[in-house]
Amino acid sequence: MSALQEAPWIEKVSEAQDAVLMRRGPVSSGRVNLFRIAWLRPLFKSRWPQFVLRALMLAGFVFAILAGLFGSVVGSHNFAIIFVWIAWWSAFKLVFVPLGGRSWCSICPIPLPGEWLQRGGIFHNGSGLGKNLRWPKRLKGAWLQAGIFMMIGLFSALTLTDPRVTGWVFLAIFVAAIALSLVFEKRAFCTHLCPIGGISSIYAKPAPVELRVIDTDICAGHAQKTCYQACPWGLYPVAFRDNTSCGLCMECLRACPEDNLALNLRPFGVELEKPKATGRLDEAFMSLVMLASVLAFAAVFIGPWGWLKSAALEVGSISWTGYAAGFLTLNLFVVPGLFWLAVWAGLKFTQVKFSFKREVANLSQALLPLGLMAWIAFTISFALPKAGTVLWVINDPLGWGWNLLRPGSEVWSPEVTMLSSLLQAGFVLIGLFWSSKVVNRLTGASFRRAVPVLLFCLLFSLVILWLLVG
């Protein structure tokens, strides 16, 4: 076993025992346990592959901060802008989230230094510096993450285009993650504040990957709860009902002496088709903020309205104040208001005695496929035409005139107009179909209860289509 796997809080499983556990059959129908696939198992079992990836990401993140602060002030010539906001964002939105749920969290570098300081070592627990306080109960939930995402949206035209601002924002995030690790227990920043964690969290629900306990009875009889002890997020896998919390760090898989955890490949969207027993209004709010934000982002960045771009960029000016008021109104009142109105109308038409809050939380799950697909379509709209610039900044990451790869003088710019438009329209349509299917299931196929929400989904789809390909 490698040094990385010899963390003291983890019970050891002998190789012979490991082989016996491997022979167990599949855990549930419609799912494939990737941890039981012989050639994949070592990749998850060993900490090295994940550690190497995270170390590379950490180096890239630190370099992005330095490039942002000290590189060219021209955004399109700076690694911090192009590599992060074109390459990383595209990978995050097009691959990590739709296919892997919170898989980005498993290799995210931001919590690493804080975690090392918190536990007093990189590979082993030492005398940690952290105070390990509990996160205040009143600040739990996705509210703060949604708020921070809205704040980023408010300043997005500046953050996404100005290398210095991007550099300072990344540095602030880095310092905040370290500081919170030293004050609060486990991954407080990731769980409660990180807006990327918030996005991953809600869109992990339709994703085709899940981490679940195989047999809860085995866990009940296991006094040590090694999975809970090992989890850097402070989670107990038996409690997993959906994908929102688990950051897929795989520590529980490695820690379980009974090999009682599965990393399942499952059909897309299975988690969305069951009405929730408890209403999570914070998640509903986050999904509505994501819908409103993609509309605002598409209008600002893809629309032809120069006055809107200038207003979004000139932070502090009167025009920006107007933009901020419009952005917040859209996020806090227009989109949530229309959705709540639709839910209220559905309940009114059917005379069903459901709790309104629970119905909002329940039906907001149907917004996830539509929101996810709208974000994918928006990402395609700017990432495909700008794909060539990624190679350009690798060639000269700081914009100082370097020519590391010698690719020639021209920026490669693929002609993808038709393909890009088709993909954007196609993803929005897939999202609408998927959402209407989820509404169907969640409302028990009650036409009157579902129609207002379906009309809300249709209205959103038409607006985003108009902004993207209209």
Next chain:
Amino acid sequence: MAIKSVKWKRVLIVLGLGLAVWFIPFPAHATTPAEHTFQVNASRFEYSPNTITVNPGDTITIELTSTDVVHGLSIDGYDLAVTADPGQTARLTFKADQQGSFRFRCTASCGNMHPFMIGKLEVGQNILFWRAVLLSVLTLVAGMWKFKS
């Protein structure tokens, strides 16, 4: 068996309608190709006018005038570009032989929002958009199949 058969009938109907929406030609307005000249001012992340509307087959001349820094203009789907120095006018003439809505973009680094300095060239009907609108409605109907009244 009967339920399965009904389900397949519905799938086939929606697929058929979907294909029809996608492939049936839209009614075209017969127009005589004409020549148009547009004076487009480029300044601080904005083209004015920001939307140019023409008919398919028209010959277009864009006179691009930059009023602050160097700006450029390239049109998605059309392999052409032009750059205008401050206070200068540059011309671009081409035939609008592709139908639809196309973004035109600045080609000279002109400031923070340069990558998003965008205008629209609309050549005839935006058929992709209207097909997508019709397919949205069809998609919604398909998603509502199993509803009870």
